[in-house]
Amino acid sequence: MKAYLKAALILCCAFLTATAFSHGGATGIVKERMDVMDxxxxxxxxxxxMYKGKTEFDRNAIAAAIETYLRHGDEMRTxxxxxxxxxxxxxxxxxxxxxxxxxEFSEQIDAFVKATNTLNAAFDKGVSDKLxxxxxxxxxxxCSNCHKQFRKPKK
Amino acid sequence: MKRLFPAVLLIGITLGVxxxxxxxxxxxxxxxxxxxxxxxxxxxxxxxxxxxxxANIAGCVGCHTNYGNNGALLAGGVAIETPFGTFLTPNISIxxxxxxxxxxxxxxxxxxxxxxxxxxxxxxxxxxxxxxxNMSAQDIADVFAWIKTIAPANNKNSPHQLSLIxxxxxxxxxxxxxYFKPMAKPATGNRGAYLVSGPGHCAECHSQxxxxxxxxxxxxxxxxxGPDGETVxxxxxxxxxxxxxxxxxxxxxxxxxxxxxxxxxxxxxxxxYNTSFLTSKDxxxxxxxxxxxxxx
Numbered sequence: 001m002k003a004y005l006k007a008a009l010i011l012c013c014a015f016l017t018a019t020a021f022s023h024g025g026a027t028g029i030v031k032e033r034m035d036v037m038d039x040x041x042x043x044x045x046x047x048x049x050m051y052k053g054k055t056e057f058d059r060n061a062i063a064a065a066i067e068t069y070l071r072h073g074d075e076m077r078t079x080x081x082x083x084x085x086x087x088x089x090x091x092x093x094x095x096x097x098x099x100x101x102x103x104e105f106s107e108q109i110d111a112f113v114k115a116t117n118t119l120n121a122a123f124d125k126g127v128s129d130k131l132x133x134x135x136x137x138x139x140x141x142x143c144s145n146c147h148k149q150f151r152k153p154k155k
Numbered sequence: 156m157k158r159l160f161p162a163v164l165l166i167g168i169t170l171g172v173x174x175x176x177x178x179x180x181x182x183x184x185x186x187x188x189x190x191x192x193x194x195x196x197x198x199x200x201x202x203x204x205x206x207x208x209x210a211n212i213a214g215c216v217g218c219h220t221n222y223g224n225n226g227a228l229l230a231g232g233v234a235i236e237t238p239f240g241t242f243l244t245p246n247i248s249i250x251x252x253x254x255x256x257x258x259x260x261x262x263x264x265x266x267x268x269x270x271x272x273x274x275x276x277x278x279x280x281x282x283x284x285x286x287x288x289n290m291s292a293q294d295i296a297d298v299f300a301w302i303k304t305i306a307p308a309n310n311k312n313s314p315h316q317l318s319l320i321x322x323x324x325x326x327x328x329x330x331x332x333x334y335f336k337p338m339a340k341p342a343t344g345n346r347g348a349y350l351v352s353g354p355g356h357c358a359e360c361h362s363q364x365x366x367x368x369x370x371x372x373x374x375x376x377x378x379x380x381g382p383d384g385e386t387v388x389x390x391x392x393x394x395x396x397x398x399x400x401x402x403x404x405x406x407x408x409x410x411x412x413x414x415x416x417x418x419x420x421x422x423x424x425x426x427x428y429n430t431s432f433l434t435s436k437d438x439x440x441x442x443x444x445x446x447x448x449x450x451x
Binding site: 040042046140144 | 386388399401402404405408409410411413414415416417419420421423426427
């Protein structure tokens with residue numbers, strides 16, 4: 001029995017350590033927004049893999065991605081508060097420009113929300129696969145536009 | 156003061172001799188390069204339609220059109236930040252007043268192949284002639300044929316905003332004698348290699364540069380001195396071990412990485428203004444080349 005307890009304790013510790021150090025030790029609001037970004041990237045990946053021919057084409061995956069984008073779109077406005085931890089918390093990839101030019105940052109979120117709504121409408125309307133693909137990547141382009149201005153470049 | 160005079164004189168003479176030697180070397184190399192270029196002349200009149208495609212994927216349009224300020228096509232004025240100061244791209248429309256309107260086909264080709272303007276002056280290497288020198292004569296003729304179809308824009312060129320030393324052009328000759336790479340061997344049948352080393356000018360950002368801005372390697376192993384101070388990741392076959400050909404294909408088209416991330420940084424512009432114009436066939440050719448041992 002003691003051996004089981006020991007093993008369970010080690011597993012718990014390993015899990016907690018892994019959680020604490022995911023995103024290089026990000027905590028609080030920084031981790032929260034990184035999780036949101038990851039959630040959206042995961043949904044994008046599923047759709048991208050379809051367009052690459054790695055997986056079968058399935059409109060449900062696009063519906064799932066739209067649902068994820070809709071859920072997080074407006075939420076992003078709350079994930080970048082102007083606090084010390086938010087600006088320079090461990091592992092943050094956010095650039096100070098977010099708080100220097102908050103209106104421009106807000107416009108980028110508006111663009112994403114608007115593009116997602118257009119994508120959603122196109123999906124509901126049952127547009128062709130070709131048009132749906134176009135609108136999908138017009139939506140992800142708004143992510144790129146925002147990353148270009150407001151995220152540290154990846155190394 | 157009198158004691159210092161011989162030392163200053165000696166330094167001056169040495170610099171003069173080195174620059175003169177560099178100028179002579181660069182002239183001789185340019186002559187060889189031009190001779191090599193003429194060995195495979197264009198066989199057809201320039202095709203504007205193909206030229207437009209090349210002008211997009213090679214970055215002529217993206218670098219010489221100030222989209223941010225609704226600038227006219229090819230009218231220049233795009234700022235490029237470098238450790239030597241800010242370069243402002245020139246007007247390359249066919250305006251006779253401020254563009255390249257009076258240029259001959261040969262002068263245009265020499266700009267890309269030799270990195271010199273119509274008066275024979277050296278261009279700063281912010282203009283990627285180190286890569287364009289690998290373009291075929293036919294492709295260069297096609298690009299110029301397209302430029303000639305675009306309405307001239309009379310926007311005056313703004314002077315570069317460079318550090319005091321960089322404003323002086325003759326040392327570019329010395330730079331060229333050190334860092335202007337010889338033309339790549341023609342990549343016969345390897346479209347991907349041609350696109351990467353020529354019009355795509357991938358090495359300009361993805362190969363390491365030294366403090367003088369010279370490429371220290373032809374390998375695409377990444378660069379800690381990228382545009383706007385960015386560290387640019389490597390794209391050698393080893394660097395791309397986790398990327399499948401279809402991952403590279405979609406990335407060049409829309410900027411999505413294998414993990415589903417939307418790329419940012421300078422590459423987002425490269426995708427928007429250059430690689431998203433590539434045909435599917437050319438994207439795949441590039442991907443196959445990048446994933447081959449030739450790109451190790």
